[in-house]
Amino acid sequence: MKKSLKTVAVLAVALLASGEAFAKSKTGENKVKMEKLKLETKWDKTFALSEKVTHKKVTFTNHFGITLAADMYTPKTLPKNGKFAAIAISGPFGAVKEQASGFYANKMAERGFLTIAFDPSFTGESGGQPRYMNSPDINTEDFQAAVDFLSVQENVDP
Template structure:
């Protein structure tokens, strides 16, 4: 009897703990994780007087609750319905950094916007932490479109997305599956599956290199299971790398007051050591040449990642019937990280972005 009572008590406590960790989303009946959201303003940019801000949450189709910052222009359109844009990236950043800046700036230009943290990162839910998945992360963008499409002050026929760095590739991948998206801007993009399978500049594009990478990541999986944790692989060094390499450019953004944020894994401890598993067996952008909606790919002339954007553009328009609304824009003198926050040359082409979305979200 005592054992039975103990078992019942333990079960009741477990159920109570589980129910306290989730709340039901009244909109779609999905259980939402109870997230801890920062109440104070903690972005790497200042809030404009012309924009209102609030935190919002929504669930994706994997049951993960995502956290986002919503930016709404204080001047509403005559019909009360905004065109809307969802933003995410860079890969390993948080919404308080570059994606928030883009969302905030586009809100100043008249769009209702959200900048969201991808699954397993930032203030969003998902366990274990600091993981990524091409499937789940594409779904994250689609969930953002779900959310925007159901806002009473948004026109669901006027929704676009912006993806930065590794999330540029995810955005383009999402545009290939989600026909609700009318316009996609891809900034300083990475194709993360290409990096995972071939290395930077395709220097490890051979079977032996891929095999050794698989051996290493699977060894790490065994160790993670045995130890009951998911250690991170380590982030940028505490001291700035010498020279002007792309690693030093990353350091200049993520490790200084320019872009540092305590929740950003790029600013701190890096991805989980097993995070790349799914990407190593995946090829993004398979049907990119079938994207009918408008796409703008923007890269810096001096960006180390430029080759990925150019390849993505060429593959998108090759043997395609849908080329008239596709564009590749190269920003003179700009590096990869210059398109995170403008850099010293104010390199982000805000007027071009406004023109692009005005032309395609009408």
């Protein structure tokens, strides 16, 4: 008897919480909060930054609420129309943006593309628990979130 009352109480609290979250999401009050990430401030890549490119760290959130860390590589020369074509790059399972994906992002920026190299969920500087896990569904969402992030940058042609 005690166990079933406890179960009912837990379900009631869960339903109330989900109803409150739904109500807030309809009014726009309940924005996804970005997880505070600890980002490295010094150059930590396995390659040198091109002289034709600027670099900065950026973060964005996917639809699962996981905050992703990325390195943005921007060409120093602005296109005639003032907007760059953009590319999102991430490596294979276990790879981080300081390795191959960052190298290629740097090279593509040399060629005129604004690029981001990002760590997928659960990996590197990006958030998510448990760590070092792979989920094809969430990885796909990570790429969608990266494209969404790029498409709203002032200097990107969506």
